[in-house]
Amino acid sequence: MSDIKRRANPLFLREEELRQAMELLFFAYRDFTGEADEILESYNFGRAHHRVIYFVGREPGMSVKDLLHILSITKQSLSRVLSQLVDEEFIEQRTGVTDRRQRLLFLTTKGQQLEHELSKSQSRRIAEAYRLAGADAVEGFRKVLMGITDEKERFAHINDTPQE
Template sequence: MVETRSPANPLFLRDEELRQGIELMFYAYRDFTFEIDQLLKSYQLGRAHHRALYFIGRHPGQTVGHLLSILKVTKQSISRVLKDLLEQGYVEQKSGPRDRRERRLWLTERGQALERELTERQSQRFARAYRETGADAVEGFRKVMLGLLDPVERIEVDRRVRGGGR
């Protein structure tokens, strides 16, 4: 079970409480990504590939530009990642219906299977944590995660997340 403490007053957070939050985020991210990183290595893929697979799966038919805006990476970085995913048959790219220059992205069946496998493993970790902490903590966590985002992105990201990404 997760240790419970009296809730900190957000107006009077001490440096130590902030540092504990930062440190917990590092540890959580390490464990959240470790198993997936090992699996991705067996496919000769990395975290950038995983993020692209995940968001292409969440937003099928999106443009490369939309994916760039979500991932906040350079065109050069996304080009390398997409090249790998296209060559290995995980992603397909088609021209836009109105603008032939537009490149739209979908996961292939193979890409969907890999994305499901990766997401299922991470979903199990979230499900365990959510079960252990309860509904109030889940909503609090959502609010903290949104609070960590740049303020101009919070509304759009919250809309995307709540809308299933589509």
């Protein structure tokens, strides 16, 4: 069958094609998080710890309020995870310069090392998939993920589009 005939017309996606996409997302997520889960387990951390470490590492100095917004969780949920990461010296909290009520978050050296260790295999996995798929597929994949993401988050990250 030619490549053209195999391509799904997005206007007429069948139930089976949608189910396959859902299954692939489940499997991809399992494999994407698998190695990181093993590392986290050795620290008695879970995926919530990973998300906090990732986003604080991505934007050093972010406020607790901003982190709550990104993660879409309650203060109580974040408090337990963040307290553990601070107590075990993976994250440092500093008072805001202009607003003393603000708590700004930074990875410590120990936190940076863990973030790098967690991201290494995930980055490698994504890079390999991108390399195999090609540039057009990478842009298409990004668009699909943005389409799956809730609209309010989609617009929050619209300026995060990679520039050529």
